Structure formats: C-alpha cells, structure tokens
Amino acid sequence: MHNNTIAELAEGLTNKTFSSEELTRHYLDRIKTLDGQFNSFITITGELALAQARRADARLANGDAAPLTGIPIAHKDIFCTDGVKTSCGSKMLDNFIPPYNAKVIEQFNQAGAVILGKTNMDEFAMGSSNESSFYGAVKNPWDTRCVPGGSSGGSAAAVAALLAPAATGTDTGGSIRQPAALCGLTGLKPTYGRVSRYGMIAFASSLDQGGPMTRSAEDAALMLNVMAAFDPRDSTCIDQAVPDYSATLNDKLDGLRIGLPREYFGDGLDPEIEQAIQAAIKEFEAMGATVKEVSLPHTELSVPCYYIVAPSEASANLSRFDGVRYGYRCENPKDLQDLYTRTRAEGFGDEVKRRILVGSYALSAGYYDAYYRKAMQLRRMIKNDFMACFDEVDVIMGPTTPNPAFGLGEKTNDPVTMYLEDIYTIAVNLAGLPGMSIPAGMTGGKPVGLQLIGNYFSEARLLNIGHRYQQATDWHQQIAAAAGGEK
Amino acid sequence: MAIDKAEIEKIAILSRLKISDQEASELSDRLGDILAMVDTMQAVDTSGIEPMANPLDASQRLRADTVTETDQRERFQQIAPATEDGLYLVPKVIE
Numbered sequence: 001m002h003n004n005t006i007a008e009l010a011e012g013l014t015n016k017t018f019s020s021e022e023l024t025r026h027y028l029d030r031i032k033t034l035d036g037q038f039n040s041f042i043t044i045t046g047e048l049a050l051a052q053a054r055r056a057d058a059r060l061a062n063g064d065a066a067p068l069t070g071i072p073i074a075h076k077d078i079f080c081t082d083g084v085k086t087s088c089g090s091k092m093l094d095n096f097i098p099p100y101n102a103k104v105i106e107q108f109n110q111a112g113a114v115i116l117g118k119t120n121m122d123e124f125a126m127g128s129s130n131e132s133s134f135y136g137a138v139k140n141p142w143d144t145r146c147v148p149g150g151s152s153g154g155s156a157a158a159v160a161a162l163l164a165p166a167a168t169g170t171d172t173g174g175s176i177r178q179p180a181a182l183c184g185l186t187g188l189k190p191t192y193g194r195v196s197r198y199g200m201i202a203f204a205s206s207l208d209q210g211g212p213m214t215r216s217a218e219d220a221a222l223m224l225n226v227m228a229a230f231d232p233r234d235s236t237c238i239d240q241a242v243p244d245y246s247a248t249l250n251d252k253l254d255g256l257r258i259g260l261p262r263e264y265f266g267d268g269l270d271p272e273i274e275q276a277i278q279a280a281i282k283e284f285e286a287m288g289a290t291v292k293e294v295s296l297p298h299t300e301l302s303v304p305c306y307y308i309v310a311p312s313e314a315s316a317n318l319s320r321f322d323g324v325r326y327g328y329r330c331e332n333p334k335d336l337q338d339l340y341t342r343t344r345a346e347g348f349g350d351e352v353k354r355r356i357l358v359g360s361y362a363l364s365a366g367y368y369d370a371y372y373r374k375a376m377q378l379r380r381m382i383k384n385d386f387m388a389c390f391d392e393v394d395v396i397m398g399p400t401t402p403n404p405a406f407g408l409g410e411k412t413n414d415p416v417t418m419y420l421e422d423i424y425t426i427a428v429n430l431a432g433l434p435g436m437s438i439p440a441g442m443t444g445g446k447p448v449g450l451q452l453i454g455n456y457f458s459e460a461r462l463l464n465i466g467h468r469y470q471q472a473t474d475w476h477q478q479i480a481a482a483a484g485g486e487k
Numbered sequence: 488m489a490i491d492k493a494e495i496e497k498i499a500i501l502s503r504l505k506i507s508d509q510e511a512s513e514l515s516d517r518l519g520d521i522l523a524m525v526d527t528m529q530a531v532d533t534s535g536i537e538p539m540a541n542p543l544d545a546s547q548r549l550r551a552d553t554v555t556e557t558d559q560r561e562r563f564q565q566i567a568p569a570t571e572d573g574l575y576l577v578p579k580v581i582e
Contacts, residue, residue, distance in 0.1 A: 373526060381531075430542070
C-alpha cells in the first residue's frame with residue numbers, strides 16, 4: 001500500500017480493496033517500525049488517526065466521500081492542531097496544546113483526511129537542514145548521513161521514507177521546495193495569500209506560505225484542492241476563486257515558453273545537477289516547449305535582502321513568546337524582566353536567537369533606513385525582474401538547489417554558507433510567486449530537484465507542467481532503499 | 488562589518504534575551520558575518536524605488552467592528568503557566 005500515490009490509494013478505498021482503518025494502521029505500523037532511523041515525527045497521533053479513519057470509512061460507505069476522505073496525511077508541526085501538541089520544533093512550545101485548529105487543518109478535517117502525526121522541522125522554521133530542531137536532526141532517507149533539507153525536513157523525510165502518502169509543509173525562503181528537492185519529492189509553494197496562514201505559527205508573515213509535499217504533481221493538485229481556500233481570519237489571504245487543480249493536469253505543453261535565468265546556471269552550481277536540469281529541459285522541448293535565456297539580475301542580492309526582511313518580521317512575531325500566556329516559562333523568575341529574558345534565553349535555540357537579534361538590530365533606531373527600508377526597496381526590484389521575465393516566458397525553470405543533500409553537521413558552524421544554499425528559492429518568496437520543485441535526476445545516489453516558477457496564481461499551470469513531465473519520466477517514482485521496496 | 492559587544496548587549500535588551508558574556512563574544516563574530524553578507528546590498532542604488540511590504544501590494548483587509556468571537560477565557564487559560572481568578576500571573580511589578 002505504501003508504494004502508492006494518493007490517487008491510487010483513493011481508488012483502493014473507493015473499490016473497498018482496503019479500508020481507511022487498515023490503511024491508517026499500515027502507516028502507523030511503518031512509522032513505529034522505521035522512524036527511529038529518520039526522526040521525522042515529533043508526535044504520532046495514533047488514536048486520533050484511527051478514530052478519523054473509522055469516520056472516513058463510514059463516509060466512504062455512505063457514498064459522501066471527498067477525494068481525500070480516508071487518506072492519511074502528516075502535518076508539519078507548525079500547523080496548530082486542537083488538543084494535539086504543536087511545538088514548532090522548539091522547547092518554547094514543547095508543552096503547547098493549541099485550543100484551536102489552523103485553517104489548513106480544518107480543511108483536511110472537512111475533507112475527511114486522517115492525521116498521522118506532526119512532523120519534525122527546524123525550530124520556528126528557521127533553517128535549511130532540519131538541524132535546528134529541539135527534537136534533534138532528521139535524517140535523509142536517501143542517505144541517513146545527510147540532511148533532508150529544511151525547514152520542512154520531517155515532512156520531506158516522512159514522505160520519502162513512505163511513512164505517509166503526503167505531508168503539509170510551509171515555505172518562507174524555500175522550506176517546501178528545498179527539502180522536496182533533497183528528498184526526491186514534488187513540493188509546491190503557492191502564491192502568497194493562496195493558502196490561509198491562520199493557525200500556522202508565524203515566522204516572517206509577508207513571506208510564509210503553506211503547501212503540499214507529495215510523490216507526484218497529481219497528488220500535489222489533490223492536496224492543494226483542499227488547502228487553498230479563502231479565509232477572512234488571515235488578513236492577507238486572497239479572496240479569489242480556487243480552480244480545480246486536477247482538471248488541467250493533462251493539458252498539452254505545445255508552445256509553452258520556458259525561461260532559463262542565466263544567474264541560476266553560474267558559479268556554485270554542482271555540474272551534475274546542471275546536467276540533470278539541462279536533460280529535463282530537453283524533455284520539455286520534446287513535448288513542444290520553446291526555451292530562451294532570461295535574466296534575474298538581482299538574484300545574488302535576494303539572500304541579503306531576505307536576511308533582513310525575514311529576521312525583522314521574525315523578531316516582531318516571536319516577541320509574543322514571553323512566558324505569560326502559554327508555552328515555556330523559566331523557573332523562579334525574580335522580576336518581570338527576568339521572566340521575559342530568561343524564558344526566551346532558555347526557550348529559544350541558537351539559530352532563532354541569532355535571527356531575533358539580527359531583526360532587532362535592523363529595526364532599531366538609526367538602522368531602519370539602511371536595512372529594513374533598503375531591503376524592501378530591493379524586494380520590489382527583485383519582483384520587477386520576475387515581471388519582466390513573465391512578459392517573455394510562461395514559466396521559469398532552473399535547479400532548486402545548487403548542491404544535493406549535504407552531510408549532517410557539515411554547515412552548522414557557518415550560518416552564512418547555509419543561507420547560500422537557498423540562493424534559487426528565496427527570491428520567489430520575496431516576490432510572492434508560486435514555485436514548485438519536482439524530481440529530475442540523481443547525483444551520487446541523491447535526488448536532484450527542478451524548480452518551476454510561475455506568475456501569480458499560476459499553480460494549475462505549474463502542476464500541469466509537472467504532471468506532463470512525470471508522465472514522460474520516472475524520477476518521481478524512485479524510492480529510497482531505506483524506505484523498503486516491499487508492498 | 489564588525490559588531491561590538493556593547494552593541495550586542497543593547498540589541499539583546501531590545502530582544503528581551505538574556506545572554507552571558509561568553510555568548511556575547513560568540514555572537515559578535517556570528518552576527519558580524521551575517522551583517523557583512525547583508526551589507527552587500529548597500530552597493531545597489533535603490534533611489535526612487537517604492538519599498539514593497541506585500542508582494543501583491545495588497546493593503547490590510549478591514550472588518551466590521553463587531554464581536555464575532557465567544558468568550559473562551561477558561562479554556563485558553565488552561566495552557567497558561569500561572570493564573571489566578573481569571574488573571575495571568577507574573578512576578579510582582581509594583582512594590
């Protein structure tokens with residue numbers, strides 16, 4: 001069962017080949033047996049999952065099932081789940097049991113999906129390797145000496161190890177696409193405002209966006225059909241009709257205009273990744289697409305711009321963790337200042353503290369214009385670069401990451417080098433565009449990700465392009481040896 | 488760009504983070520590296536460019552000023568570290 005995509009599992013449920021309860025038990029058993037070597041889950045919600053599975057089976061029997069009814073899903077531990085611990089990978093929220101559900105969770109509940117558990121992640125989604133989690137690093141199923149990427153590393157490892165058919169993630173600077181690339185998955189970051197951020201613990205509010213991590217573009221479409229919905233409780237959520245993302249998956253790619261940004265193929269790109277991307281582009285040409293070089297001249301500056309915008313917003317968002325209303329509180333505070341400063345010093349990890357400090361610095365008196373305002377101006381220039389490209393092409397393609405999965409501990413002592421791993425993904429968040437990573441090759445036994453960037457609200461087109469590619473190739477069907485090939 | 492220990496201590500206060508002397512020295516190097524990377528953006532001429540806070544240039548959606556939430560104080564306070572008579576407790580502020 002665990003080798004199947006959501007689309008195949010849904011067929012099995014409809015045909016009564018197996019029940020949702022059987023399916024859910026199967027995945028719970030796999031998590032119990034195998035996750036010790038990956039550490040992809042923080043919380044396993046066995047009882048809740050089985051109760052939801054039984055309700056799903058009743059719905060299936062009554063004939064009022066939706067496409068995801070009875071399908072087990074893993075959720076990044078950043079989405080608040082009513083009555084289930086939501087830690088955001090932090091000691092600060094190790095004792096936090098939310099009294100409400102995130103909008104995304106409400107949507108999955110309404111669809112009748114089953115929650116298998118909450119997945120590991122970099123603390124407060126700050127990281128590109130899943131090594132900043134309070135709950136320990138996650139291992140990449142393709143090579144357990146390597147990182148799965150981050151910050152949605154637990155979600156990526158869980159799906160790649162076939163411990164869940166699909167998972168949710170969030171992406172602030174690449175946190176869905178980069179781990180999807182490093183673990184051989186399809187990962188989609190929608191347009192900013194497409195998926196509600198209500199109940200999704202905030203990191204950088206003008207960049208954060210939730211999305212699916214799956215084993216195919218077809219599955220990502222099924223997931224996004226559930227996740228994308230207008231929500232007045234998120235003031236930046238866009239009130240725009242949600243198309244049926246599954247309906248256009250098979251559209252033809254004749255005449256598709258692909259742009260290759262020359263800045264994405266320069267120094268620092270692993271030559272084998274470049275070869276794999278060029279081979280993928282050839283595949284699209286064979287399907288009737290045309291290719292031309294384009295330019296995103298401010299690509300290199302997207303990293304500094306992001307490392308002002310994101311920490312600035314984070315320093316404001318994370319000020320809510322004060323030891324008063326919920327979460328961690330230090331022992332025996334001697335006064336109110338001591339309560340605040342010690343709670344936060346003890347509750348946050350090193351990377352989170354660094355970013356809060358950088359953000360406070362950038363926003364502090366005398367530096368605001370030189371840093372935050374400057375970064376917001378640069379942000380518009382970065383967006384304008386993309387808009388100029390979309391006058392000439394329909395989709396931008398390139399590598400998702402400059403390198404394949406790197407070794408655990410390899411970059412932890414050098415934050416700036418770690419930040420540069422996100423060079424191709426960060427600008428997409430700054431511009432608020434949709435971006436997707438799909439598997440497009442292997443290098444040294446590790447997956448390579450092809451990134452697709454589209455204009456605002458072009459998710460259906462990206463999924464269509466990804467699906468057509470996956471009909472012609474089988475990179476997305478490769479399975480890590482550690483996941484076990486048996487049915 | 489270097490950032491000295493006194494500056495680190497100042498932003499630690501702004502951030503409400505207690506840091507030890509040793510941490511302050513380490514942070515001075517680490518934050519110095521990050522700020523050196525960030526400072527590469529100073530070379531770009533951004534004069535006349537309107538700052539962009541929202542990628543879609545959308546403004547905050549407003550709602551009618553009416554009560555839509557129910558009172559769930561007891562439920563919310565169940566997860567608080569310390570409460571009494573419906574109030575959140577903190578160390579004594581006024582002598």
